Amino acid sequence: MPNKKSAIKALKQSEKNRVANKSAIKRIKTERKKFIAFIESGNLEEAKKAFCLTQSLLGKAAKTKLFHWKKSARLTARMAQKFPKDNYV
Structure with missing residues (x-):
């Protein structure tokens, strides 16, 4: 356990950032999986929406x-390559 006040604060900040980063990475992974599922099922409209959201994230x-x-x-380029050639975003 840290003894100094600044070290205690740094520990709190790093824990808070770790949780936020983990959440953001998990959301990106989830959205990429949704995009791939839409492409495989042939639902291109939903795939375009998912692509835009994932690209933003x-x-x-x-x-x-x-x-x-x-x-x-x-990652964005590889997602874009998954679209059929005639239906690129």
Whole structure:
């Protein structure tokens, strides 16, 4: 257990950030899985909505340094490739 006041505060902050980061990562994973399920079922309208939402979440994750910006770009590009060629967003 930390003894100094600043160390106690740092511990509280890091725990709070850890929980928030875990929640954000889980939400991104869930939305990506929904997107893939829509693509596989052929529901392109729902897939487009899910793509836009996931793309937004990935951009925010990169902006807040939750993911490296290149990882966010890579995941977004791979999702975009899953669309049929004639129905790209």
